[in-house]
Amino acid sequence: MPLDEIFDAAMRRFLEQRRVDMRSLAVELGMGRATLYRRVGSRDQLLGQVLWQLTQRSLQRAVKQAEGRRGADRILAVIGNFLAGVIEQPSLRHFLAAEPEAALRILTSKHGVVQPGVRAHLEGLLQEEIAAGAFIPRMDARTLAFVLVRIGESFLYADAIADGEPDVEQALLVIGRLLDDQP
Secondary structure, three states, X not given: OOHHHHHHHHHHHHHOOOOXXXXXXXXXXXXXXXXXXXXXXXXXXXXXXXXXXXXXXXXXXXXHHOOOOOHHHHHHHHHHHHHHHHHOOHHXXXXXXXXXXXHHHXXXXXXXXXXXXXXXXXXXXXXXXXXXXXXXXXXXXXXXXXXXXXXXXXXXXXXXXXXXXXXHHHHHHHHHHHHOOOO
């Protein structure tokens, strides 16, 4: 069975807010559980790929929505659009509520695909604005991207991390201050 079919079945389950359980997924696909694990790795790896594809879509939408802006304004708009899109994703919110430890591990680990992917995307965005002369950061783009991602995660996943409520506006206030080129 092609990996695409396995991935599509896992994506369907995730979007339907059903648990991506390896045993039932293997049964649905007509394969043994051991075969499924050999094909996709661990459950975390499979869910990481599902979440990364959804994240990439959100990032593309966020960039498109910020067209016409430049510099810190563009960077802040992309981040704001992305965070708002993520917060409005019902299947992700369900996953965070149902399996907070797994969700945070998959979404925020440097060993996964989601957090490093978002960080790389944001670093690329920063580099574009720097190269265009539209943004002069106070620190190197790699460090700034890391910090911005961690701030976004802290406010976005506040319900799973600290019994708070997700707060995109507060995240953007903090991020906006970091992007401000005024001393």
